[in-house]
Amino acid sequence: MKNYPESLRLYEEAKLYSPGGVHTSIRNVEPHLIFTRAEGAYVYDADGNRYIDYQAAFGPFILGHNHPYVNGKVIEALGRTDLFGVGTTDLEIELAKKITKHVPSAEQVLFCNSGSEATYHAIRLSRAITGAKKLIKFQGCYHGWHDYVARNMLSAWDKIGTRDPGSAGMMDEAIDNTLICTFNDLENVEETFRQNKGEIAALIVEPIPHNVGCILPQPGFLAGLRQLCTDYGALLIFDEVITGFRHDIGGFQKVAGVTPDLTTMGKAMANGFPIAAVAGKKRYMQRFNTQPGGDVWFAGTYNGHAVGTAASIATIEMMENEPVHEHVFRLGDRMRGGLREILDRLGIEAYVAGFGSVWTTYFMGFEPKHYADLQHNDAEFYVAYRKKLIERGIFKMPMNIKRNSIGYSHTEQDIDDTLEAMEAVLKDMKNKH
Ligand SMILES: Cc1ncc(COP(=O)(O)O)c(C=O)c1O
CATH class of the missing domain: 3.40.640.10 (Type I PLP-dependent aspartate aminotransferase-like (Major domain))
Structure with missing residues (x-):
């Protein structure tokens, strides 16, 4: 369980000077983390917590932070x-x-x-x-x-x-x-x-x-x-x-x-x-x-x-x-394959979608073909899952139907650590559901 006292203090301060304390509307999500350092596949918040980053600032980081x-x-x-x-x-x-x-x-x-x-x-x-x-x-x-x-x-x-x-x-x-x-x-x-x-x-x-x-x-x-x-x-x-x-x-x-x-x-x-x-x-x-x-x-x-x-x-x-695309595609496949295996083993209804370095897990039983299909995704479960991953040091945007992005700096070990955290969170959520 992580604590974020300094992030929360800075967020309160930011709100005094800027509406909502953020400079793009959908950045205003809970927990209100304030990141202060980024390197490769990792970001660090104001309280010194480290996260494997898959938000990648909504996508630019194909090579990794501060390359x-x-x-x-x-x-x-x-x-x-x-x-x-x-x-x-x-x-x-x-x-x-x-x-x-x-x-x-x-x-x-x-x-x-x-x-x-x-x-x-x-x-x-x-x-x-x-x-x-x-x-x-x-x-x-x-x-x-x-x-x-x-x-x-x-x-x-x-x-x-x-x-x-x-x-x-x-x-x-x-x-x-x-x-x-x-x-x-x-x-x-x-x-x-x-x-x-x-x-x-x-x-x-x-x-x-x-x-x-x-x-x-x-x-x-x-x-x-x-x-x-x-x-x-x-x-x-x-x-x-x-x-x-x-x-x-x-x-x-x-x-x-x-x-x-x-x-x-x-x-x-x-x-x-x-x-x-x-x-x-x-x-x-x-x-x-x-x-x-x-x-x-x-x-x-x-x-x-x-x-x-x-x-x-x-x-x-x-x-x-450099083999940038070969690397991120391989890691993307490893992530999707690992996730499908975990979800099957736990008996959780989900569709792991993705291409190359991008993936997301919709909690629904079929491949979505258009926006309206995404109504079938269990939004509450989806967001709760992401918030629990943040507590375990995996940062994905805690918001419904958002993608995750892998970069050239991510390693196989990062993917495996992420899969391990996902399995623990999903197991826990399944038991309580
Ligand atoms: C597909 C697509 N087009 C355009 C934009 C707008 O880009 P910007 O935020 O740099 O203005 C975005 C931003 O997320 C996007 O995802």
Whole structure:
């Protein structure tokens, strides 16, 4: 049993100066741990407790915290440069070369600072190209905080299929021009295209909806979306902010063999440093007004900052030169295999979902195909399980339907220690259930 007196003291102090004491809404979870140190696979709270970290700050840490190679390259870059606000930098050119080399859809790329910016730019570009207004997204997918996409995300179950804006203060026109479809249901998507013929600018999708854990696209689904977008003259946007670089150096599009028109990236592209990107076909990218004559606004004071670009180059170099994906996929399989065995042995109804370095255990009896299926997950058990793991030094976000991420710094021993803790917690919970 861990104690958190210093975390609690700091949390009380934080609340005096910032609403809720946190700087992103879903960080406000119990227990209110304040982390003060991070290294490799581990994070340490203000009371000195150590945790094996699978939250990975919602996904960026594909290599692990404070990775020495990445940090070294950032420090080296900062020793000679920072930000100029004019022209381009050698780091921007080098990073753009790498991304266009590895990511199939990326004929050209532009850098910004967050995934939300990237999806905003991709959607506005799609509207400029097609002259159409509407956007299709899927129930349960998250693409950032802005008005174009912030609806029908983690909807309450009785809000599925209804108009469900994620925030007060959103523009009605933005909400109502974003149409909501069901993931893995091509007929539903086709019907939406048919009913809105000529009005759809783009379809945006997380190729694996990781914001709700891990729902895999069924065979043919992503290729079907590609075909529908082509048939109806809409742009296909793969939001690879989570999947990009985590599942393959070329993104999940490379794994799936489906090439979107535009791709958004962030998170694992720089192992925790702030940078994001929008990429795509050259004929589309040239509409951005970074190209003389382009008419789609693209700007940002911090775009291409030395910190993010140097970190991203170093992260991609690690993937080019070391068996990063082989390692995290192997550990992911070890975790999923071990968990299935434990759950079977204990006779607990559960579905262990995942891909590569990502996994989650839904407490339900079948593979979920779309958001509504997740109603069958025992949310109370799911969150209680995660909280009990925190007490044993395993940190996973204590919130319903969240994924866990493994990084290159995790070892087989970390996975085995985690499995041991999971077994103890599950046994205990089963006995009390
Ligand atoms: C798939 C996806 N797209 C976009 C975003 C928004 O990225 P950011 O939080 O960097 O703005 C997120 C963030 O979690 C995401 O998961």
